[in-house]
Amino acid sequence: MNTNFHFLTEWPSIQDECASAEKHVFKQPRYAVILCRSALERMVQWMYENDGDLEQPYDTSLSSLIHAYSFKANINDRLFREVNLVRKLGNDGAHGKAISSNEALICVKALHSFSVFLAKYYGAEKPEVKAFDENLISKVEEEQLLKQQLLILQEKLAAQALDFKKEQQALQEKIKYSEEEKAKLEAQQRPITERREARQKTLDFNKVIPHNIPEAVTRKIYIDLYLKEAGWNNLREGRELEYEVSGMPKSINPSGVGFVDYVLWGDNGLPLAVVEAKKAMISADKGRQQAVLYADCLEKMHGQRPIIFYTNGFESHIWDDQFYVPREVNGFYTKDELQLLIDRRESRLDLRKFQLDTNIAGRPYQLEAIQRVAERLVADQNGKLVGRHRKSLLVMATGSGKTRTAAAIIDMLTKCNWAKRILFLADRNALVTQAKKAIGGQLAQLSSIDLTKEKEDNGTRLVFSTYPTIMNKIDGIKTDDGRLYGVGHFDVIFIDEAHRSVYQKYKAIFDYFDSMVIGLTATPKKDVDHNTYELFGIEDDNPTFAYELNQAVADKYLVPPKAISFELKFMRDGIKYHELSKAEQEEYEEKFGDPTQNESDDEISSSALNTWLFNTDTVDKVLQYLMEQGIKVAGGDKLGKTIIFAKNHKHALFIEERFNKNYPEYSGHFLRVIDNYEPKAQDLLERFADDFEEQLPQIAVSVDMMDTGVDAPRVVNLVFFKLVKSASKFWQMIGRGTRLCPDLLARN
Numbered sequence: 001m002n003t004n005f006h007f008l009t010e011w012p013s014i015q016d017e018c019a020s021a022e023k024h025v026f027k028q029p030r031y032a033v034i035l036c037r038s039a040l041e042r043m044v045q046w047m048y049e050n051d052g053d054l055e056q057p058y059d060t061s062l063s064s065l066i067h068a069y070s071f072k073a074n075i076n077d078r079l080f081r082e083v084n085l086v087r088k089l090g091n092d093g094a095h096g097k098a099i100s101s102n103e104a105l106i107c108v109k110a111l112h113s114f115s116v117f118l119a120k121y122y123g124a125e126k127p128e129v130k131a132f133d134e135n136l137i138s139k140v141e142e143e144q145l146l147k148q149q150l151l152i153l154q155e156k157l158a159a160q161a162l163d164f165k166k167e168q169q170a171l172q173e174k175i176k177y178s179e180e181e182k183a184k185l186e187a188q189q190r191p192i193t194e195r196r197e198a199r200q201k202t203l204d205f206n207k208v209i210p211h212n213i214p215e216a217v218t219r220k221i222y223i224d225l226y227l228k229e230a231g232w233n234n235l236r237e238g239r240e241l242e243y244e245v246s247g248m249p250k251s252i253n254p255s256g257v258g259f260v261d262y263v264l265w266g267d268n269g270l271p272l273a274v275v276e277a278k279k280a281m282i283s284a285d286k287g288r289q290q291a292v293l294y295a296d297c298l299e300k301m302h303g304q305r306p307i308i309f310y311t312n313g314f315e316s317h318i319w320d321d322q323f324y325v326p327r328e329v330n331g332f333y334t335k336d337e338l339q340l341l342i343d344r345r346e347s348r349l350d351l352r353k354f355q356l357d358t359n360i361a362g363r364p365y366q367l368e369a370i371q372r373v374a375e376r377l378v379a380d381q382n383g384k385l386v387g388r389h390r391k392s393l394l395v396m397a398t399g400s401g402k403t404r405t406a407a408a409i410i411d412m413l414t415k416c417n418w419a420k421r422i423l424f425l426a427d428r429n430a431l432v433t434q435a436k437k438a439i440g441g442q443l444a445q446l447s448s449i450d451l452t453k454e455k456e457d458n459g460t461r462l463v464f465s466t467y468p469t470i471m472n473k474i475d476g477i478k479t480d481d482g483r484l485y486g487v488g489h490f491d492v493i494f495i496d497e498a499h500r501s502v503y504q505k506y507k508a509i510f511d512y513f514d515s516m517v518i519g520l521t522a523t524p525k526k527d528v529d530h531n532t533y534e535l536f537g538i539e540d541d542n543p544t545f546a547y548e549l550n551q552a553v554a555d556k557y558l559v560p561p562k563a564i565s566f567e568l569k570f571m572r573d574g575i576k577y578h579e580l581s582k583a584e585q586e587e588y589e590e591k592f593g594d595p596t597q598n599e600s601d602d603e604i605s606s607s608a609l610n611t612w613l614f615n616t617d618t619v620d621k622v623l624q625y626l627m628e629q630g631i632k633v634a635g636g637d638k639l640g641k642t643i644i645f646a647k648n649h650k651h652a653l654f655i656e657e658r659f660n661k662n663y664p665e666y667s668g669h670f671l672r673v674i675d676n677y678e679p680k681a682q683d684l685l686e687r688f689a690d691d692f693e694e695q696l697p698q699i700a701v702s703v704d705m706m707d708t709g710v711d712a713p714r715v716v717n718l719v720f721f722k723l724v725k726s727a728s729k730f731w732q733m734i735g736r737g738t739r740l741c742p743d744l745l746a747r748n
Contacts, residue, residue, distance in 0.1 A: 004112050004136055007119050007127035014042050018115060022108050026139050029104035030093040031149065036104075036111045037062070037090020038157050040083065043118050044071070045164050050122070051196060052189035056172075058505040059471050060165045062087055067508055074196070076205055079117060081218055081314060082110035088225050094154055097228060105134070106221055109212035120208050121196045132212040219313030223262075223277055226316070230332040230486050232264060240264065245297035252293070260294045263306070264338065271298045271306040272338040277313065284312040288319070288326065295321070307333070307341055318514065324387045329514045333488035340420060349416040350385055351378050360442050361401060361408035363557065369394055369405050369545040370412060373518065376544050377418070390516045393498065393536040395546040398522040399558050399713075403435060406494050406520060407442040410462070414446065419491035423515070424464045426496040428705060430685050435496060436464040463490070467506040474512055485513075492516040499523060499532055524548050619658045622721060626699075627663070631716040640716035641688065642699045647722040649677050652701045655721070659699070672697035675705045688712060 003022055008015035021035035041062045048054045048065060055070040065071060066083055075083070089107045093099050112132050119127050171185070227235070235241050240263055248258040262275035276291035278284055287310035299305040308319040309332060318333075319326040322345055333341070351374035356367060372392075379388045396402045406424070413419035424439065426432045429452050440448040440462060448462035449455075451469050465473075473485055490513055495502060498519030510517065519536060521528065525546045533540050552558040626642065633640040646652040652673040659671045674684050674697075685705075687695040689712035 002136060004108075004132050005115055007123075007129050008115055010119070010123050010125075011043070011046070014039055014046075017042070018108075018111060021111065022137055025104045025108055025137050026101045029099040029101045031153070032104040033086075033089040033093040033099050033107045034153055034157070036086050036107045037094070038153075038160065040086045040090070040111055040114065041157070041161065043114065047071070047118070047122070048168075050189055050192045052186060052193040053197075056168060059468050060168055061161070061471055063474065063508060064471065074121075074200075075117060077314075078211075078215070079113060079209060081222070082213065083114050085218065085221060085225075086110050086114070088229075089221075092225065092228065094157070098233070103221065105137070106213055106217065108132075108137075113209055113212050117209055120203060121199050122192060126199070129210065131210045219277075222313040223275075223311060226311075226331040227262070227275075230334045230337075230488075232332065232335075235262070245294060245301060247297040247300050248293060258294060258297065260298070263298065264332075264335070266335065266339055266342075270302050270304040272335065272342060273307040273309055273333070274298060275309040275311065275332070277311055284310050284315045284317060287311070288317070291319075292321070304342065307338055323385075324390075327390070327514070329487060330512050331487040333514075334486050337486065337488035344417055347417040348385065351412055351416050351418065354412045354416055356408055357411055360411055361404040363401065365396075365547045365551075365555075366401055366405045366408065369396065369547065370408050372545040373409055374412065377516070389537060391518075391536045391538075392516075392544040393519040393521070393528075393533070393538055395521055395523065395525045395528065395543045395548065397547060397549040397552045397558060400547055400552050402496075402520045402522070403438045404442070406518070407439045409518065410439065410446075410492075410494075411443060413492060414443075414461070419516075420461065421490050422462050422492050422494065423470065423490040423513070424462065424494045424496065425467055425470065425509075426464070427467060427502070429466060430682055430705065431496060432464045432466055433682065436462075439464075467502070467509065470509060471506065474509070487512060487514045489513070490515045492518060495519045497521055498536075499529070616658065619655055620662060622719065623655070623659055623662060626717065626719060633714075633716070639698055641712065641714040642717035642719065643712075643715055644699060644701045644719040644721050646673075646701050646703050649673075649675055649703050651721070652703050655701050669696045671699040671701065673703075674700045675703040677703075681705065689714075 003015075003019040005015050005018040005022065008018060017035055017039040021032045021039060024032040024035065044062065044065050048056050048071075053070060054074075055068065057064045057068045066080070066087065072080055086107055089099065089103055109132050116129050119129070224235075232240070238244070241261070243260045243263040245258050245260055246256055248256050250256060260274055261277040262273075263271050264273040264275070266272045274291055274294045276287035276294065278287040288308075291308045291310045295306050295308050305322060308321060308326075309329075310317050310319070316329050316331070317326045318329040320341055352371070354374065356370060358367070361367065361370065373394070376389050376392050377387065379386055394402065394405065396405065410419070410422055413422075424432075424435055426435055432450055432452055436448055436450045440446075443462065446461040447459060448464065449457075449460050451463055451465035451473070456463065456473075470485075493510070493513060493515045495517065498521045517536070519532075521532075525541055525543055525548065528541075528543065530540055533543075536543075538544065549558060626644075627639060630642060631640045632638060644652075644655060646655055652675060656671055656673050660666075660668055663670065672684055672688075674681050674688065678684065684697065684700075688697055688700045691713050694714070
């Protein structure tokens with residue numbers, strides 16, 4: 001085969017796609033880079049399916065897959081940068097941005113390097129591969145890429161990504177409940193994993209993976225890509241590029257003349273930003289002082305001090321040295337975003353002096369929380385307002401008004417000109433809907449959308465989203481799927497129920513956006529893990545503000561939980577024959593055999609008894625106890641709103657089946673399963689949580705969906721029908737039943 005990808009014979013369809021990308025480098029560069037991205041995605045997906053050591057992240061987007069620690073650990077920094085370059089160039093092509101034949105060539109060369117890695121470390125045979133040969137590419141003149149061709153390719157890529165996601169979800173579901181399926185998958189993956197491990201010991205990575213692209217070229221492409229992503233196209237020599245400035249220190253340059261790598265200009269002809277680019281092998285920080293000198297010169301020449309960026313292509317920093325210390329950033333700001341930063345030098349007000357709207361949040365502890373945030377964000381320096389920290393963490397008991405407090409902070413930040421656009425993140429669609437309703441209702445003057453249901457537009461001030469939805473927006477490949485959010489789009493991100501697992505799964509979101517971050521959690525401060533405190537730049541056990549359950553109960557803003565243990569000891573501790581009573585030992589012998597005669601083991605572990613969750617007698621006893629002993633409402637005539645936390649969907653369905661069998665008089669409406677398998681779960685949830693009208697169902701069987709965040713003040717009974725090993729999750733679940741609901745027990 002007359003192609004640089006001749007060695008991919010074990011992956012024929014991927015080989016065809018790579019060869020097609022190569023063929024279109026000069027003919028249709030945009031088409032070529034999109035094909036490169038598609039081929040890369042398929043290679044990466046194959047690796048995750050076949051290498052047992054690759055731990056699949058929660059999100060299956062290409063960005064998440066290649067940024068996962070287990071993936072990056074198998075390739076060096078150089079190859080990772082080239083892989084990411086293919087992804088970014090492919091995204092640009094799919095988003096309709098102009099792609100030069102030179103960029104397409106670099107993209108194909110980067111893909112070639114990764115293809116060699118795949119073949120050398122995973123292939124049955126170790127093929128001989130020479131350096132990339134440009135002579136194998138036909139240098140025909142560029143043809144226009146037809147819109148129809150692009151749409152067909154985009155639909156194919158979207159379907160490909162969706163199929164992989166569905167396959168992986170089905171596989172994870174299968175192995176979760178079947179040890180046999182898990183063992184089968186491990187046996188299938190083991191030979192390929194062992195092959196890769198063996199070759200890692202014998203092959204010299206730097207020698208077998210060709211250096212197709214010089215580091216200096218990669219660096220320049222990255223900088224140009226980041227600028228292009230921010231809308232800085234058509235850069236001109238002598239204006240945006242290599243702009244001449246005067247007034248440089250004579251000790252550095254006797255002529256006093258310097259040439260700025262990049263200057264980004266505003267519509268008014270004033271400099272918005274200066275970009276100092278250093279060579280890849282030099283730390284970006286080495287360019288900081290040089291950038292300051294250029295900013296000094298531009299300020300003297302034009303009367304406006306620009307925002308400072310310094311980068312080596314792979315690591316970039318932003319420095320608004322009139323207000324903040326430098327910080328790492330994942331790209332550049334758009335023209336409008338830079339202009340906003342410049343304008344805020346005059347328009348930004350002191351948050352600490354803001355008169356809070358007590359109609360939004362007026363309880364004393366809420367006002368204190370907001371004040372603490374203000375004091376963490378801003379300070380005085382010689383009579384001048386300056387920024388302090390950009391991250392805050394609020395620990396507030398469930399039901400104490402975290403959402404109202406967040407709304408009041410948003411009101412403060414927007415009215416003091418600190419924030420124009422805000423992103424509010426939650427981990428489930430139901431919580432996004434609830435947050436938008438609560439915050440949007442308090443701040444009607446700010447336009448808002450639920451990104452899981454609505455399409456974004458440029459003017460939206462409040463964006464509510466789940467983590468996967470915003471991840472898809474960052475890494476999306478469809479031109480008609482809403483505009484790509486830039487790194488500077490959001491001024492602040494609110495994280496509902498901030499804890500370590502959010503960062504483990506979705507760290508890429510917080511790495512990408514250059515935003516202030518405010519975390520909200522109901523986890524008691526002693527149970528907030530060290531990593532979460534560290535991520536917010538806060539000392540352990542010392543959040544920005546804390547108002548915990550015991551204090552809220554003492555202040556009469558919440559009701560205390562009352563625990564009743566319904567003894568299912570064996571499920572928790574397992575069975576030890578020698579600890580049983582005589583009667584229980586006889587029953588043990590009847591069911592399992594006599595341990596004293598070596599007919600069975602002396603112990604049965606609690607994990608082996610998990611199937612007892614599906615035991616008819618066990619479920620019936622729990623339901624009977626709940627119906628007889630649970631807290632009643634309507635003067636004691638009816639069981640109050642109840643959440644049963646089930647182990648999994650099958651367990652939830654089994655509980656529902658047993659309830660309907662034992663209590664047919666309720667016609668199947670009194671108890672319902674509310675989880676992500678139910679297509680109308682949101683409607684059921686809204687009926688269950690309605691605070692104004694008592695609507696069925698009265699009992700909700702939840703699998704994860706109602707563990708956290710759901711606001712249902714009528715709930716009085718919580719049934720933990722599963723082990724909860726996380727202290728933070730336990731307290732969040734307890735919070736479903738501690739809210740005040742006046743006169744509830746007497747309501748009809």
